[in-house]
Amino acid sequence: MADLRKTILTTERQIENIMEVEDRYQVATYKKFPFAIERGEDVWVYTSEGERYLDLYGGHAVVSTGHSHxxxxxxxxxxxxxxxxxxxxxxxxxxxxxxxxxxxxxxxxxxxxxxxxxxxxxxxxxxxxxxxxxxxxxxxxxxxxxxxxxxxxxxxxxxxxxxxxxxxxxxxxxxxxxxxxxxxxxxxxxxxxxxxxxxxxxxxxxxxxxxxxxxxxxxxxxxxxxxxxxxxxxxxxxxxxxxxxxxxxxxxxxxxxxxxxxxxxxxxxxxxxxxxxxxxxxxxxxxxxxxxxxxxxxxxxxxxxxxxxEQLLENVRANSERMFAELTDIPSVEEVRGLGYLIGIKFKSGNARPYQQALLESKIITGLSDDASVLRLLPPLTLRWPEIEVFLDELSRV
Ligand SMILES: Cc1ncc(COP(=O)(O)O)c(C=O)c1O
Known part of the structure; x- marks a missing residue:
């Protein structure tokens, strides 16, 4: 028991440490999510605490073939x-x-x-x-x-x-x-x-x-x-x-x-x-x-x-068309913009941040934009329908 507690405390300390050290030694130009990513696999990333997030942001449209293909x-x-x-x-x-x-x-x-x-x-x-x-x-x-x-x-x-x-x-x-x-x-x-x-x-x-x-x-x-x-x-x-x-x-x-x-x-x-x-x-x-x-x-x-x-162009075309259709039916959504896996979801409330925050609590990473009402998705091109469904369910719920 004492050993387990020690391990938990050490892990917590390490996580705090990563964030503290980055904050201490880097110029503070970025507003960061409150976790450290340790590894990634396809559309998933894992934090240093072992939590798994669905990555619909793709490191800002960068991780095209999924994490560490x-x-x-x-x-x-x-x-x-x-x-x-x-x-x-x-x-x-x-x-x-x-x-x-x-x-x-x-x-x-x-x-x-x-x-x-x-x-x-x-x-x-x-x-x-x-x-x-x-x-x-x-x-x-x-x-x-x-x-x-x-x-x-x-x-x-x-x-x-x-x-x-x-x-x-x-x-x-x-x-x-x-x-x-x-x-x-x-x-x-x-x-x-x-x-x-x-x-x-x-x-x-x-x-x-x-x-x-x-x-x-x-x-x-x-x-x-x-x-x-x-x-x-x-x-x-x-x-x-x-x-x-x-x-x-x-x-x-x-x-x-x-x-x-x-x-x-x-x-x-x-x-x-x-x-x-x-x-x-x-x-x-x-x-x-x-x-x-x-x-x-x-x-x-x-x-x-x-x-x-892996026919990823076909994957993007087929899934995005379906995703656009389903997103449009979500009551809080005013408009769905973009093409393929460059998607902007405009909310009727005029404020996308609470949606981003709620999705993050459900372990889904999304992005904002310079238009406060628009949430941005820039996922890996490997994103498939089962994961999209997880996202759609969560978005409808929040
Ligand atoms: C459309 C566009 N052009 C140029 C850039 C700049 O790219 P980099 O950050 O690699 O210099 C960005 C970065 O977000 C971008 O989105």
């Missing part, structure tokens, strides 16, 4: 045993395979990848390419869009709270209302280098434009000689039920930026371009130390293999 783990460990890193100064098999596979699952227009480390870096590079190749300075982005925390991406971010108090930001950035073709027409001209957008605004509350909006965007950019950049950091790599949003409504941007889920949690980002852009980019124009490192490349290759072999 055995094939991704094997690919990473084999690569780590062989070569963890060498820079872009040498050729490497893992990087070669990752680039080829990524380009092969992309729409035909995209023939080359430039690897980086994060979403914000992918966007910085895409905007840099657009400015360099057009010789123009102006970038148009959209109110409600989020593109990252470094100066260029932040300057394109249309959620003012992230830009507040951060100065100087870059000039030559303007924001248009999302899904408003006329407003865009007033801003887009021969001085515009690029229009950048999240095709579905995730952080802004999971908002998708009307099909006409994307078609008009392409036509207007073509007419003005401006580049169109899709920030697919969230929508890319299967989240919408297709590998990319690019191609939907027959609209192809000039560049696509990627990160988050493309390597199942190992940090890597990419900008995808076509030949007409690639040919203009010369040796030394772009660069990064870690981008396309062997370890991250191995994880990226394994991620694509798993999505293909």
């Amino acid at each position: 055995p094939r991704v783990v094997r690919a990473i460990s084999e690569q780590a045993g062989q070569l963890i890193f060498y820079s872009n100064l040498v050729y490497n098999g893992a990087r070669a395979r990752a680039a080829k596979k990524l380009v092969e699952v992309a729409p035909d227009r995209f023939t080359r990848a430039f690897f980086v480390n994060s979403g914000t870096e992918a966007n910085e590079n895409a905007m840099k390419i657009a400015r360099k190749l057009t010789g123009r300075k102006n970038i148009i982005s959209f109110e409600g869009g989020f593109h990252g925390r470094t100066p260029g991406s932040l300057s394109a971010t249309g959620l003012p709270k992230y830009r507040e108090g951060v100065s100087p930001l870059l000039g030559h950035h303007v924001y248009a209302p999302f899904d408003d073709i006329e407003a865009l027409a007033d801003l887009l001209d021969e001085e515009t280098a690029a229009v950048i957008l999240e095709p579905i605004q995730s952080m802004g509350g999971v908002r998708m434009g009307s099909p006409d909006f994307y078609v008009a965007l392409r036509e207007m950019c073509d007419r003005a000689g401006a580049m169109l950049i899709y920030d697919e950091v969230q929508t890319g790599m299967g989240r919408t039920g297709e590998y990319f949003f690019a191609g939907r409504f027959d609209v192809l941007p000039d560049m696509v930026t990627l990160a988050k889920g493309i390597a199942s949690g190992v940090p890597i980002g990419a900008a995808l371009v076509g030949e007409e852009i690639a040919i203009e980019i010369k040796t030394g124009d772009l660069g990064t130390t870690f981008g396309g490192g062997p370890l991250a490349s191995a994880a990226l290759e394994a991620t694509i293999d798993v999505i293909r072999d």
Whole structure:
């Protein structure tokens, strides 16, 4: 008995310790859930107390193939045993395979990848390419869009709270209302280098434009000689039920930026371009130390293999359609937004936080957004119907 009590006290002490130590030694920039995650398996995570949570947040849309997918783990460990890193100064098999596979699952227009480390870096590079190749300075982005925390991406971010108090930001950035073709027409001209957008605004509350909006965007950019950049950091790599949003409504941007889920949690980002852009980019124009490192490349290759072999795109499409239908029937729900496994649930009460809290008490992790009324789901693409039912039952109950 005394031994058991000692074990319990020690475990409690260890848990407190993890949180205390993180809080003590990290800059306090994140509001965290009150538990420490020790391990994960598919759509489940386990805390250091041994509690199991259903993860419908996917570490913020990152854990695309589920937590610690055995094939991704094997690919990473084999690569780590062989070569963890060498820079872009040498050729490497893992990087070669990752680039080829990524380009092969992309729409035909995209023939080359430039690897980086994060979403914000992918966007910085895409905007840099657009400015360099057009010789123009102006970038148009959209109110409600989020593109990252470094100066260029932040300057394109249309959620003012992230830009507040951060100065100087870059000039030559303007924001248009999302899904408003006329407003865009007033801003887009021969001085515009690029229009950048999240095709579905995730952080802004999971908002998708009307099909006409994307078609008009392409036509207007073509007419003005401006580049169109899709920030697919969230929508890319299967989240919408297709590998990319690019191609939907027959609209192809000039560049696509990627990160988050493309390597199942190992940090890597990419900008995808076509030949007409690639040919203009010369040796030394772009660069990064870690981008396309062997370890991250191995994880990226394994991620694509798993999505293909486990038919995860089909899984996302079938389950999300059913989930959207059932969510719409829940009385507290006003609207269900998004596509595939990028889902925004808008509550009639106008406040999603109590729902998130109640779900957390039922051991289900979900996310909020910058729209207080919208709860966000960004689960692993491996999420199946039985777990969705657990979530739907809990949500109806709370
Ligand atoms: C659409 C979008 N673009 C860019 C970023 C920035 O990505 P990272 O945090 O990897 O720099 C994010 C991050 O949440 C994002 O959601």
